[in-house]
Amino acid sequence: MSRFSILSNDMDKVHSYFGNNLWLGSLKAAKNSQLLRLNNIQTVITVANNISLKLENFKHYIFSIEDSASFRILDYFKQINEVIQEGLMHGSVLVHCVAGVSRSSACVIAHLMQSQGWSYEKTYYYVKEKRLTINPNPGFKKQLIQYSNQLDLIQKTKNSLESTQSSKLLLSPRYKQKSREDLITKLIQNNIKSPNRRIEQLDYSSTTEDREIYRFQLAQKLFANSLMGNENDKKTAQKSNRQNKANPLKIKLSLQYN
Structure with missing residues (x-):
């Protein structure tokens, strides 16, 4: 397979959850119903604006997100994570934007950081290995790092509370x-x-x-x-x-x- 064919994939499998897969791709992949069924994709998540897409026989969620460095994509991470998690309980999931480069990759990175407890850097290169073309815009990268710090603080606070509760129980x-x-x-x-x-x-x-x-x-x-x-x-x-x-x-x- 040539490097050009790898770079031009409509979608790529990023991660597996108990037999169901999380896919990252383009609008072209989302429009290919046969491709979706072939890969047991039951849920399609569109993270783009100004596009027309209607899917039948699939759970379809649309988040109007602009590919702009000033756009607050951070505000959407929690809701998109919940939709991805719910979708993976019933089959595989495709997250896509127009090209599968910036918006959809930022959302997939955010989900993996939250679900796996990984740092931004580890998650970015993990997804990069699966889909070479990913490249969140500079504003999205900053917000992903901010989100990573928030998740880390939440986990540390949770660990501290659990430790305190365990100590009180022992006493x-x-x-x-x-x-x-x-x-x-x-x-x-x-x-x-x-x-x-x-x-x-x-x-x-x-x-x-x-x-x-x-x-x-x-x-x-x-x-x-x-x-x-x-x-x-x-x-x-x-x-x-x-x-x-x-x-x-x-x-x-x-x-x-x-």
Whole structure:
């Protein structure tokens, strides 16, 4: 195949999603119903102005976008991304403008940045490998970089919130209570599985089974001590409260002395 024939493709497959493909192409490709059906394209997205195109038996969306450096294509990315994502759930999708060079390529790049979490530079060269003719105008490139920064900030904020929520969950009394119950359950299960013998200490002749039994017994002992410590603290506090209630004069004298 010659370089000229590669450069003159009406459309090119850019990315695959679970068997469905995202295509990038020209107006000529969008008008070729046979080509669309052959590639299982169910959704066609037109991102151009001043063109007349009516498609039957296809989901067709039109976004009036000018190929101008001053045009705010950034304002359309979110909506176009949603349409692409919805279309890919039901078949393959074609995004096209007039030549498949500037407007449609900017929209496809924006979608891949959002869906794949890629940077602008990585996404641009990825799409460039699939369709050599892409070349978003300078204004679109600046807005794509801006969009990439916005997506990056959103992801960082999301990660920070998830980290904060995880930390709060770990510190919450309910989580600690659940962890304690899980530990008790695990100890009970291990106790059922463990043999009725005790390992007082380990040495070089100890088997793997001996080491497992020893670890289990140690965990039981530490856990029991922890429970006893908590219970003793509670009993001490309860005893102190009872004594204070029984001897109000003692409390009063103690306060006066202090």
